[in-house]
Amino acid sequence: MLASQPGFGHGILLLSSVADTFPVEWLLIHSTRESMYAPAQFANPQMPAPFGDYAMGPAYDEMFRANGRPRTHYRNLYTQLLNLPSEELYRFKKEADLSFFNQGITFTVYGRAEGTEQIFPHDLLPRIVTSSEWATIERGLTQRITALNLFLKDVYHDRRIVKDRVIPGEIIYTCKHFRRQMQGVRVPRDVYVSVAGTDLIRMPDGRFVVLEDNLRVPSGVSYMLTSRKVMKQIFPALFRKCGVRPIEQYSQELLSTLRSLAPEGRSTIVLLTPGTYNSAYFEHAFLARQMGIELVEGRDLVVHDNTVYMRTTSGLQRVDVIYRRVDDDFVDPLAFRADSTLGVAGLFNAYRAGNVVLANALGSGVADDKAIYSYVPKIIRYYLDEDPIVDNVETFLMTDRAQRDEVCGNLDKYVVKAVGESGGYGMLIGPHSSREQQAEFREKILADPRNYIAQPTITLSAAPCFMNGRIEPRHVDLRPYVLFGEKVTIVPGGLTRVALRKGSLVVNSSQGGGSKDTWVLEN
Amino acid sequence: MLSRVADSLYWMSRYFERANHCARVLEANHNLMLNPSKLSTEERWHRITESLGIAPAAGGIDPHNAMVKLTSDAGYESSIAFCIAESRENAGQVREQISSEMWEGLNSLYHKVTKASANLETDTDPMRLVAAVREGSYQLHGITDATMNHGEGWQFIQLGKYMERSCALPVLLDAYFSRVREADTLDWVGLLASCAAFESYCKVYTAELKPDSMAEFLLLNPEFPYSVRYAVERMGAVIAAISQTSFTKAGGRIERIAGRLRASLAYAQIAEIMIGGVHRYLDDVIKQCNSLHAAVHMVYIDYPIQSALEA
Numbered sequence: 117m118l119a120s121q122p123g124f125g126h127g128i129l130l131l132s133s134v135a136d137t138f139p140v141e142w143l144l145i146h147s148t149r150e151s152m153y154a155p156a157q158f159a160n161p162q163m164p165a166p167f168g169d170y171a172m173g174p175a176y177d178e179m180f181r182a183n184g185r186p187r188t189h190y191r192n193l194y195t196q197l198l199n200l201p202s203e204e205l206y207r208f209k210k211e212a213d214l215s216f217f218n219q220g221i222t223f224t225v226y227g228r229a230e231g232t233e234q235i236f237p238h239d240l241l242p243r244i245v246t247s248s249e250w251a252t253i254e255r256g257l258t259q260r261i262t263a264l265n266l267f268l269k270d271v272y273h274d275r276r277i278v279k280d281r282v283i284p285g286e287i288i289y290t291c292k293h294f295r296r297q298m299q300g301v302r303v304p305r306d307v308y309v310s311v312a313g314t315d316l317i318r319m320p321d322g323r324f325v326v327l328e329d330n331l332r333v334p335s336g337v338s339y340m341l342t343s344r345k346v347m348k349q350i351f352p353a354l355f356r357k358c359g360v361r362p363i364e365q366y367s368q369e370l371l372s373t374l375r376s377l378a379p380e381g382r383s384t385i386v387l388l389t390p391g392t393y394n395s396a397y398f399e400h401a402f403l404a405r406q407m408g409i410e411l412v413e414g415r416d417l418v419v420h421d422n423t424v425y426m427r428t429t430s431g432l433q434r435v436d437v438i439y440r441r442v443d444d445d446f447v448d449p450l451a452f453r454a455d456s457t458l459g460v461a462g463l464f465n466a467y468r469a470g471n472v473v474l475a476n477a478l479g480s481g482v483a484d485d486k487a488i489y490s491y492v493p494k495i496i497r498y499y500l501d502e503d504p505i506v507d508n509v510e511t512f513l514m515t516d517r518a519q520r521d522e523v524c525g526n527l528d529k530y531v532v533k534a535v536g537e538s539g540g541y542g543m544l545i546g547p548h549s550s551r552e553q554q555a556e557f558r559e560k561i562l563a564d565p566r567n568y569i570a571q572p573t574i575t576l577s578a579a580p581c582f583m584n585g586r587i588e589p590r591h592v593d594l595r596p597y598v599l600f601g602e603k604v605t606i607v608p609g610g611l612t613r614v615a616l617r618k619g620s621l622v623v624n625s626s627q628g629g630g631s632k633d634t635w636v637l638e639n
Numbered sequence: 640m641l642s643r644v645a646d647s648l649y650w651m652s653r654y655f656e657r658a659n660h661c662a663r664v665l666e667a668n669h670n671l672m673l674n675p676s677k678l679s680t681e682e683r684w685h686r687i688t689e690s691l692g693i694a695p696a697a698g699g700i701d702p703h704n705a706m707v708k709l710t711s712d713a714g715y716e717s718s719i720a721f722c723i724a725e726s727r728e729n730a731g732q733v734r735e736q737i738s739s740e741m742w743e744g745l746n747s748l749y750h751k752v753t754k755a756s757a758n759l760e761t762d763t764d765p766m767r768l769v770a771a772v773r774e775g776s777y778q779l780h781g782i783t784d785a786t787m788n789h790g791e792g793w794q795f796i797q798l799g800k801y802m803e804r805s806c807a808l809p810v811l812l813d814a815y816f817s818r819v820r821e822a823d824t825l826d827w828v829g830l831l832a833s834c835a836a837f838e839s840y841c842k843v844y845t846a847e848l849k850p851d852s853m854a855e856f857l858l859l860n861p862e863f864p865y866s867v868r869y870a871v872e873r874m875g876a877v878i879a880a881i882s883q884t885s886f887t888k889a890g891g892r893i894e895r896i897a898g899r900l901r902a903s904l905a906y907a908q909i910a911e912i913m914i915g916g917v918h919r920y921l922d923d924v925i926k927q928c929n930s931l932h933a934a935v936h937m938v939y940i941d942y943p944i945q946s947a948l949e950a
Contacts, residue, residue: 120716121725392732401735411735416643418944425947427642429791429939430885432947599929 132488152412168198169586175588176320177241178579189246189637197241202585203262207551208350209240209582215346235367236339236530242347243592244358249333250608250636251317252480253324257504257596261312264329264483265600266499270307271482272298282498283491287515292535293481293490295444297451301468304377305601308477311439312598313337313611315353316506318577323372325507329492331484332476333441335613337597338399339631341366341406344609347633359638361608364371366597369404370439373601374407377473378437385424386410388417388440388447400441414442419462422469437473444478486535486569487513510572514565524561526556530570530611532561547573579632581614591615594634608636640718640885644733645795646940651729651737652799655745658722659776660807662769663943664691665709665719667832669766671825674704690814693717694806703762708736710765711756719772723752738786741779745825748775774871791884797877804870805928807832811866812857813864816917818851827853831950834865854917855909867924868904875901881939902926 123245162489163170163184171179179190185377197205216235245253257566270277271288278285288294313334315327344363354445374385389400391413416426417435440447446456451464466472482488490511493504512519512530523530527546534542545558561568597608612632668687684700684753713720716834719928727749734742750946772863780800787793815822815830822830827848831837834857843860860866875897882890901926912920 121654121729177866180699276695309677392734405735410641416641420944420948425944427942428885429640429645429881430641431888431942 119414127299141314148186151485151496152158164198166200166202166265166587167580169523169588172589173578174320175575175589175591176577178318178577178592190355193242193244196351196354197587198556205240205582206585207280212238212240212346212620214349215349216342217343219345228375237616238343239590239614239616239630239632240345240495241580241587242351242354242633242635243579243594244635244637245609247361247637247639249324252359253596254606254608256326256504257312257314257598257606258323259500259502259505260314260326260329260492260605261309261598261600263496263499263619264312264331264492265306265308267495268477268480268483268565269306269540270499273300276551277495277498280498281486282494283540287487287491288482291482291485293444293479295479295482295487298477302470303477304379304473307377307475307600308480309483310373310377310475312600313595314598316594316596317509318575320592323507324594325508325509326492329484329489330595332481333443334595335396335441336401336631337366338402340403340597340609340634341612343631343633345414354517358635361638363607363609365393367403367581367601367606369605370403371407371409373599373605374437374439376601377475379454379473382434382436384433384435385437385439386412386417386435388414388438388442390414390442390446394441403439405627409494410465414457414459417460417463419460419466421464421520422462422471423462424472425464426467435472437475439475441460444481447474447478448451471598486511486533487515492571510575512570514561514568516529519570520565524558527557529573531573532568532570534567535569535584545573579612579614581616581632583616583618590618592632609634640791640795640941641944644736644792646737646936647729647733648792648795649799649802649940651726651733651745652796653803654726654729655776655801656803658726658772659805660717660803660811661691661709661717661719661722662772662776663835664833666766666769666773666810667829669706669769670832671829674825676823676825677822677950683787686814690811691717692810695735706902707759710768711759712754713753713756715797719769720756721753723772733792736792738782740782740786741887744775744779748772748779753774768935791881794877794881794884798874798881801870801874801877802863802928802932802935805867805874806932807868808857808865808867809924812854813918813921814876816850816854816921822850824848830857836863836865839863840906841885851909854913858912859904859907859909861905871897871900871904871924878931880933885939887938891940893931893934894932896927900924900931904941 144374146592150587170180172182172184175370179186179194182188191368213235216238267277271294275285275288277283309331311334313336315328315330316324317327318324339361371385375383378385385407386409387400387404387407387412389397389404394400401411410426412426412435418425418427418432421430424435424438442458446452447459448461448463449459450461451454452459463472463474464478469476480536489508490513493508496502496504514520514523523532527544528549530544530546532544532546542554546554549557558570574594576591579592581590583590592614593614594610594612596606599605612634614630614632616630645808649679664687668683672683678686680702684702684705686697688695705806709718710716711720712718715721727745728742730737730742730745730926751767751771755764755771758769759765783793783796787796813828815826827850828837830855831848832841836857840853840856842854856863856866858867861872862869863869875894878890878893878897907920
C-alpha cells in the first residue's frame with residue numbers, strides 16, 4: 117500500500133468564522149430620515165451632465181455644498197468628471213475590477229465544493245479629506261488611543277478609575293471581553309492596543325465622530341493598500357494635481373510598531389492567522405508578505421518551558437512577537453476556550469512570563485465594549501486631563517433607569533445594539549423595525565440591561581459613487597488605522613466603506629457594501 | 640521554512656503524482672482491454688488494481704463501474720478525483736508559497752475533474768477525464784519549474800514527486816514481473832505505456848520487447864524520467880539540497896538512507912536482479928523508500944520537540 121498523508125492538523129476550524137471575520141463589524145448606516153421623507157428633496161436641476169441624478173439628502177455631502185457647488189478640495193475631481201464621458205468611467209471601472217481580481221483581492225463565498233470567489237466591491241471615485249480635517253482626526257485618534265491604553269493598564273492593575281468613581285466597576289467586570297487572567301500582567305511599554313481601526317462617521321454638521329473603537333483584531337487594511345495601488349493606475353493625472361498623501365508605508369510602520377514591542381536584541385515576529393478558511397486570510401497573507409514575516413497557524417507553534425517556538429524545517433525557531441489575528445478566546449485552549457483548535461497550548465503562560473509579546477494584548481476588548489464606549493470622553497478627561505478632540509455618538513446606557521425608560525418608550529427612534537456583539541447581531545434599527553421586533557427588544561433590554569446600549573439614528577455623510585453609469589450619492593464611513601508603538605502613527609487615509617445599495621443599511625461586503633480609496637490632501 | 644508548509648508542498652506534489660500515475664495506468668490498460676486476450680476481464684482488472692497497489696475488490700468486477708470508481712469517485716482514496724482534490728487542498732493551504740500560475744493550473748484541473756466526474760454517462764467519458772489529467776500534469780510540471788523560485792519549497796515539491804514515483808513504479812513493475820510467463824506482447828506494451836516509456840524504450844532497445852531489457856530500462860535507466868533509478872537519483876539530489884539549506888544535523892541521516900538506495904540502483908546488474916528474484920529486489924526498494932519517507936518526516940516535519948531543543 118502506498119503511504120497516505122497523516123492528519124497533520126487538517127480538517128480544521130469551523131471555528132474560524134468567529135475569529136477575525138472581515139469586515140469585523142457590520143456598520144450601520146442610518147439613512148432613515150431619507151427614507152421617511154421623499155428622496156431627492158434637495159435635487160438640483162442645475163447640476164451638469166454626469167451629476168444629473170445626484171440627489172442631495174439631509175446628510176452632509178462630502179463633495180457638494182448645499183447650493184450644489186463642489187467643495188474646494190473636490191474641484192479637481194469635479195472637473196475631471198465633467199470632462200470624462202461615462203463610457204470612459206465604465207472602462208476604468210472594468211480595469212479596476214480586473215486588477216482586483218488578478219491581485220486576488222477577493223473574498224470567498226462559502227458554498228459546496230466549488231469555492232466561488234468574488235471581488236470585494238470597489239467604488240471608483242475617491243473620497244477626499246482635507247489636510248485640516250485630517251489634522252483634527254489625527255490628533256483626536258492619537259488622544260483616544262493614548263487614553264484607552266492608559267485605561268486598559270489601569271483596568272488590569274490598580275483600577276484607580278473605579279476607585280475614583282469615574283466608571284462603575286461592574287460595567288468593567290461584566291464586559292464580555294474582560295479577561296481576569298490579565299490582572300497584574302505587565303505588557304511591554306504598557307501598550308495594550310498597538311493596532312486599532314476606529315470607525316468614524318460624519319455628522320450632518322460636518323463633524324467627524326467616533327462610532328466604534330475596534331481594538332481587538334481590526335481588519336480591512338489590505339483593501340486600503342491595494343485599492344490605492346489600483347487608483348494610481350487609473351487616475352495618475354489626478355494624483356499629480358491633487359497632492360495626495362501616501363499610505364504605502366503602512367506595512368513598514370506596522371512592522372516597526374511590532375518591533376518596538378520586541379525585547380532587546382530579539383525580533384522574530386510572526387503573524388498568527390486562524391487559517392485559510394478565515395474570510396480575512398487574504399489580508400493575513402498579504403500583510404505577512406509585505407512585512408516579510410512568517411505567516412503561522414496555531415499548529416505551527418509550540419510552547420516549551422514558557423518559550424514559544426515555531427516548527428521549521430531547520431528545527432525550532434524562537435518567536436518573540438506575535439501579531440495575532442485570532443480572538444482572545446481562541447489563542448490558548450489551556451487558558452481560554454478549551455475547544456479552540458486555532459491556538460497554541462501554553463501560549464498564555466509564556467505571555468505572562470514575558471517571553472513572548474502578543475499584539476494586541478489579550479483583554480484589550482474591554483475598551484471597545486459598547487457600554488465602555490459611552491465612557492470614553494470621561495476616560496480621556498480622567499487620564500489626560502483634556503477635552504476629547506473627536507466626539508462620541510450620544511449613547512444611552514440601558515443600566516441607567518432614566519435613559520432606559522426614555523429608550524424603551526421610543527424604540528422606533530433609536531438604534532439598539534448588544535454591547536459585546538459584532539457582526540450586526542443583536543441589533544434593532546428602530547425606524548425600520550416592526551412593532552413585534554420592538555416589543556421583543558424591550559423584553560430583552562429589561563431582562564439584561566447591561567447587554568444593551570441605544571443610540572439615536574444618525575444620517576451618515578454621503579459621497580459620490582459611480583453607480584451603473586451615473587454618479588449618485590451613497591452613505592460612507594471612514595476607518596483609519598492607528599498604530600501605537602514607540603509613538604502613535606496613523607497613515608493618512610483609511611478604509612472608506614460605502615453602502616453601495618441605495619437606501620441600504622449595512623456596508624458589509626456580503627450585503628452590497630464596498631469600499632473607496634480615501635485621499636488625504638497635502639494642503 | 641515552516642514545517643507545515645513543507646509538509647503541504649510535499650503532499651500536494653505526491654498526491655498530484657499519484658493521480659497522474661493512476662491516469663497513465665488506466666489509459667494504457669483501457670486501450671489494451673479492447674483487444675481480446677487469453678486472460679479474462681477479471682484477471683486483467685485484477686492486475687490493474689495490483690499494479691496500482693490497491694487491495695483487490697471482493698467479488699466480481701464490472702469494468703465500467705471499476706473504471707468510474709478509479710477515476711471519479713471522490714470518496715475513494717485511490718481514485719484520480721480524490722488525489723487531485725487532496726493535492727489542491729494542500730496547495731490551498733500554502734497558496735502564498737506557490738506561484739499563482741501553479742495555483743490556477745491546479746485549480747482549473749480540479750474543476751475540470753470535478754465537473755467531468757459529475758457527468759459520466761458514456762463509456763468514453765472516464766477516458767476523457769484521464770486524458771485531461773495526463774495533459775494537465777505535464778503542463779503543471781512545466782509551470783512549476785518555470786514560475787516558482789527553486790528554493791526550499793520547490794525542493795519539497797520535487798521530493799514529493801520523486802518519492803511518489805519511486806514508490807509507485809516498483810509496485811507496478813512487480814505486478815508484471817512476478818508473472819512474467821503469463822504476459823503476452825501486448826501486456827508488455829501496456830506496461831511500457833503505463834510508464835509513458837514505449838517510445839523511449841524503443842530508442843534504446845528497439846521494439847523487441849524482452850522482459851530483461853524492459854526491467855533494465857524501467858528500473859535502472861539513468862536517463863528516463865519514469866525509471867526507478869532516475870526518480871531515486873533526483874530524490875537524492877533534492878535531499879542533499881534540502882539538507883544544505885536547513886542546517887539540521889539529522890539531515891545527514893536522511894542522506895545516508897538516500898545514498899544507500901541510490902547505490903543499490905546505480906550499481907545493480909539486471910541479470911543479478913533477475914536471478915535473485917525481481918520481487919525481492921523491488922520489495923527492498925519500496926522498503927527503503929518508506930524508511931526514507933519516514934526519516935524525512937521525522938527530521939523536517941514532525942520531529943520530537945525535545946530532540947529539537949537539545950540540538
